[in-house]
Amino acid sequence: MKLEGAGLTRVRPFVLMATVVIPALLRKLTNGQDRVTASGRNLGQVVADLERQFPGLREHLVEDDELKPSVAVSIDGEMGMAGVLEPVRENSEIFFIPAIGGG
């Protein structure tokens, strides 16, 4: 599945800047930074921008143009349900967290 509209393959310039909190074990890819900024109108675009800044990060988050099944995302305190299409606002705070099931 190609997600042209999601901007995974085309990166256009954005002014919107979101804060992304990097999972502890991936901070080696961001020079130890735990919070970085990235641009994008949705999660897919933000990940593409992260990959541009920190090569190698994308493969930990996205696979086959979709958020990895084992990864969940929280944007501004709400669990994202739309995967790479999850909208991102200016100054959004994005957390990548392990997916949780329940009993």
Added chain:
Amino acid sequence: MAASTTNGFKVIGTRPIRHDGVDKVTGRAKYGADYAFPGMLHGKVLRSPHAHANIKSIKIDKALALPGVKAIVTADDLPKLPDKMEAAGEQAINLNHLSMNILARGKALYDGHAIAAVAATSSHIADEALRLIEVEYEPLAPVMTVEDGMKPGATILLPTLRNKEDGPDKETNVAAHLQFKRGDVAEGFKQADYVVEREFKTAMVHQGYIEPHNAIGIYNADGHATIYCSTQGSFVVRSLSAAVLGISEGKIKVVPAEIGGGFGGKTTVYLEPLAVLLSQKTGHPVKMTMTRAEVLRATGPTSGSTIRCKMGATKDGKLVAAQCWLAYEAGGFPGSPVGAGAMTILAPYNIPNILVDAYDVVVNRPKTAAYRAPGASNAAMASETVLDELAEKCGIDPLDIRLINGSHEGTPQTVGPPFKRIGLIETIEAIKNGEHYKSRLTGPNRGRGVASGFWFNVGLQSSATINIHTDGTVSLVIGSVDIGGTRAAQAMIAAEVLGVDVNDVRPTIADTDSIGHTDVTGGSRTCFATGWAVYEAAQDCIRQLKERAAKLWEKKPDEVVFENGMLSPAQPGGDLKPMSIKQIAPRLARTGGPIVGRATINARAVGPAFATICVDVEVDPDTGKTQILRATIAQDVGKAIHPAYVEGQMQGGTAQGIGWALNEEYFYDDRGILRNTGLLDYRMPTCLDLPPIETLIVEVPTPGHPLGIRGVGEVSIVPPPAAVANAIYHAVGVRMTELPMSPSRLLKAILKKRAAGETQAAAAD
């Protein structure tokens, strides 16, 4: 005993008789094993007698020759699936591992691992056929603990397993390492006046639902299949069975039977694909049911674990740093709930500096499955007893130290995002102000313990349909199986919104062809998410009802209002009389046809749950046996729809937590063979082992949910083991760090303490 008001609800907050009640007290309700079909065969599974072995050969000729045996299948009859994580339904799952768990391929990874399945004309013949299947095994050394699995040079279970840190060349039993970090723990501990560090071990335990797994597969010559089974999620059975069998999902219909308990254990598949496969081979419906021994040996219990927990506090009880290390047994395939353990272990508290490391380790035990707040009880056993010890060192009441540090709105979670409005503090206060905690506990060898617990809860997808009948009653169709009275709660939500009597709502749980996708009854999501869909579906009915009334009254829909179950013109006056649903229902045909309200959601805004429990125990110091004298649990439920069933969830989780605390455990011998394969020696609490469990319902509504509902199903199991451990300490002065705190273990600790005391006394002389 609700802490807040009912907010003017008419139905919500009342205690009507459940709609499926009569069926369930008369024996009429049909659970999976109660179905039978003409020509039906019976299937049985041959299981590995070894914990770890290569399968050299499987010979089935003798078994096939037994009169009455119709088919035998092995892993060769299943397609090979990709060895990577994929989304199947709502789950992230490695389908190759799932398939290999259903029938071992080349290697048996635990005692009880399925090797082959037989279909025969009776279950007795199928059983006899199992004895005739000849399997040649090459036994391998079993790896039974996380320590054994993690040590250098450990025997490897899965030759293709790799983890990110060790890279693509290194064979390993460690499937994953997770880390959560905030601040600087080294600096944090420097600020601490008191530091407590302990290592804990918790035993593998089973959900213990009373109904064994069951499935009936009916494969049609046209390529369509129907599965009847008792499951927590009919859609997950459909997607996983389709994947394992290599059939398109749409060709399988799953009919959810009534379900006799699950607690997370019935959120995956074991027998379902086999029943379809055997049906495909024989052309007959095939029924499969597990024995209790099969349930214990080969379905998913929850992980045993090793946890190290270090916490530091200043003299005034303020937590300044915490470091935790968790390793959980995944079973024969990756996927323990260690991630959840890591994210819950410190969640109730605001601690500036934290470092949590978590490891998922494969061992020669059954592949674990979800169990009520998976991973959280193990974790809370560690953190909540360490906190009790810190409270003692600080000289602060154990509830007060929780109030001082308790998470509230805005506190960052372990994973980072801040909590929205939550009710932990309210649960602690409910216990503190309750009669139980205020009462004096007297008598020798008696002690009181408290603990708190956290669980995320989940949202996910649900669908609901409401049909308005011509007599004004309604049928409510949902896809969430009813495992503990949720039908009644869903019907109450529909009745509340529509302003009809709850008995005029008839709830039905539909098969996968008859309702939109609905995720599992699990994760405490059913009242929250499906209830939300029901609320929206009822709103959809109201929109349509307003249109019909407008048509009858020759007005615009926005000139009609719906209040208290009555449709009336927005502008009073004239001779238009308000109409109830009962009154308008017969006129639907002439105003455009039937009304079907519908809604689907993928719920966000999940409200996390917290609970605090107070337990009194009496210990027999001569035998190490603990009796629970009294237990009171306070839980934030957001909004109690049917308080009786909310109390039931709180009591049930507490009871399971007490069982986990005192006696339940998987007992493997040196060869990795499970010794306690029955309910005689897998000791779940009986009615004589528990006091009446008292409940304090706390209602802090979940922001964003139209009714303020918070999931209630899981969190009650989180704090009991720690609370019992704390109570035991206050009774006899020993800190227990191993679950279960069985008489053997507790007596040993008591005698050790006594001996140490005598030595000290002798030294003092």
Added chain:
Amino acid sequence: MHAITYETPKSLDEAVKLMAAHGEKARALSGGTDLLIQLRAGTRRPEYVVNIKNIPELTRISFSLQHGLKLGAAVPCIEIHENGDMRKYYPGLTEAAHLIGSLQIQSRASVGGNLCNGSPAADATPALIALGAQARVVGPKGERMVPVESFCLAPGRTVLQPGELLVEFHIPAPERRASDAYLRFIPRNEMDIAVVGVGAALTLDMSDDRVVAARIALGAVGPTPILAAEAAKSLIGKPLDAAAIDNAARLAIAASSPIDDMRGTAEFRRHVVGVLTRRTLAKAAERARE
């Protein structure tokens, strides 16, 4: 389960003939609460299952103060508990029978079945041994009396030869100032198998508190139920004070040979043998003094 043939003899004679005819292929069915589980698990695979619950000698309780007790091997445990003489004169045996499983189990399970199953943890067996019960066994070669302490040979194995049937227990009439008790330790409050069981019977001197006769038996702490003869002997002629009881408890521990298993460690069991011996002796003494 494999296929079986079911027989229901109406008399002891008929039963003995059936058992003799089928020898090792036959297994007597009393309450069935152990046998059915073993048949399903395939650990016993008899071709013939002989229901012995329609035979008068096996299903009656006859008691007199002169002749003592004859307890049919197939009497369900619940009937023992409901019998006033049993509760009054053999309270230890009665409470042992009332501890076997749930009420559902007690409605079926029998003391004879409990013994013939050969489990070292059988609750009724230490109580029987303490009372000096003899088992009446009838077989193709006639009949014999076997002291209950000699009945079990190993876990799951007894002295019963192919074709033999346990008919009833003969238990001496109770003396004055005598009584018995049985206590067991289990992790839960119901439904468990004994981790340790201790039965004791005591006769006290008519004028003072000295022990005239004593028997102590242990369950679940060896391959078979154990008669702790030394422990009992140590009490004879002594007043039943704390020192005597402690000494007997120590000797009872010495008589035990427990193993580690899922129900408890050997170390734990040895300790609990001492605890329960003390408690059981105290309880039996209290009853004897009444």
Added chain:
Amino acid sequence: MANKVIVETTINGDPVELLCEPRQSLLEVLRDVLELTGSKEGCLTGDCGACTVVIDGRPVCSCLMLGVEAAGKNVSTIEGLATGAALHVLQRKFLEHASLQCGICTPGFLMSAKALLDRNPNPTEAEIRYALAGNLCRCTGYDKIVRAVTDAAATMAGRSSRTAHGGAVPAETASGMVSEMLAKGEDK
């Protein structure tokens, strides 16, 4: 092949003649031969009580009895507990007190409770708990089950119920019950 035998028995008051294999348990005969699936299979070892039926007035695990042993006996199952369309008081009280969640153990509990109340119409809470100890429930923690049986006994005896639904048990009731249990259950 096994030889089937004819068994004449009485089930829920009606004489029944049935054909079964000697190896079939009474539970199998009820469920598979007579299609009375209200008695449930939970363990097949007599440990869970889900298959409890009442035979000649006594509770029995139907999984631990051969079907052929039912010859000449009077067997009552959950299907016979209600009278026509009228529920038994126990059934009604189980519903009123929300005593079931998943409901799989419910038929067994009802039959054990029926056997208890038939013999002891005024049981104490400890007696109720003892009589129900052979029935496992994993959902409820037993509290609401015990309340329902207590209330049913009171209702049948024409007394008002001692416990209302919901709310906490008064402390003295709770601790009193526990002391009674401890006294009775010492070392059991």
